[in-house]
Amino acid sequence: MAEFTHFNDEGRAKMVDVSEKPETVRTAVAHSSITVNEDIYGRITENKIKKGDVLAVAQVAGIMAAKKTSEIIPMCHPIPLTGIDISFAWEQSGSDYTLTIAAAVKTKGNTGVEMEALTAASACALTVYDMCKAVDKGMVIGKTYLLEKTGGKNGDFKRDEKIK
Numbered sequence: 134m135a136e137f138t139h140f141n142d143e144g145r146a147k148m149v150d151v152s153e154k155p156e157t158v159r160t161a162v163a164h165s166s167i168t169v170n171e172d173i174y175g176r177i178t179e180n181k182i183k184k185g186d187v188l189a190v191a192q193v194a195g196i197m198a199a200k201k202t203s204e205i206i207p208m209c210h211p212i213p214l215t216g217i218d219i220s221f222a223w224e225q226s227g228s229d230y231t232l233t234i235a236a237a238v239k240t241k242g243n244t245g246v247e248m249e250a251l252t253a254a255s256a257c258a259l260t261v262y263d264m265c266k267a268v269d270k271g272m273v274i275g276k277t278y279l280l281e282k283t284g285g286k287n288g289d290f291k292r293d294e295k296i297k
Contacts, residue, residue: 139208148208154243159284162237163250164295165258166275173265173272174223174230184264188221191234191260195219198256199238199249209248215239217249219257231275234258245285251277 141147169177177187184190196217203211216239224231236253238246258274265272281291 146208148210149244151210151244154286156241156243157284158239158241159245159282160237160239161245161247161250161282162235162280163247163254163277164280165234165236165254165277166231167234167258167261168229168231168273168275169261169265170269170271171228171230173268176268177232177261177265178223182264183267187261187264190264191221191257192219194260195234195236195253195257199236199246199253202249202252206248206252210244212240212242212244212246212249214246214249215241217253219253221257232258232261235280245282247279247282250282251279 139146139149176182180186196219199217200214203209216237218237220235220237222233222235224233234254234257236250236257238250238253240246255277258277262272262274276296278296279290279292280295281289283289
């Protein structure tokens with residue numbers, strides 16, 4: 134089990150010093166999802182939600198969230214992101230539709246971008262909920278998880294399969 138490094142000698146929280154870590158290219162891809170009813174699915178895909186283009190707004194929200202991660206997650210380092218890509222895919226199950234969100238984030242630096250990818254994916258799902266809640270508040274935000282990451286001293290990680 135890896136040793137936790139976010140505590141000082143007094144056992145209090147600290148931001149980890151990454152100044153001695155080598156600068157490498159680091160990537161992370163996180164997934165989230167939101168399940169909606171057929172009415173909301175139709176309104177999103179036909180661009181008939183009164184607040185605007187749901188997926189376009191969610192995409193911008195995800196990008197903004199990734200860039201602001203260090204402002205809302207206390208121990209995250211502010212890092213220069215070199216790329217953020219948000220993609221969406223629909224899956225139908227009976228009368229429900231699930232929007233799968235993939236957030237890919239990249240940097241060249243001395244700390245990883247897992248939290249930025251997870252924050253981006255979460256913000257996308259929350260934005261879809263916010264934009265569609267006037268139609269139905271019964272939407273369900275699904276599991277949010279890291280799919281893969283590259284770079285850094287701990288090496289690469291790739292989840293064997295998508296989590297449903």
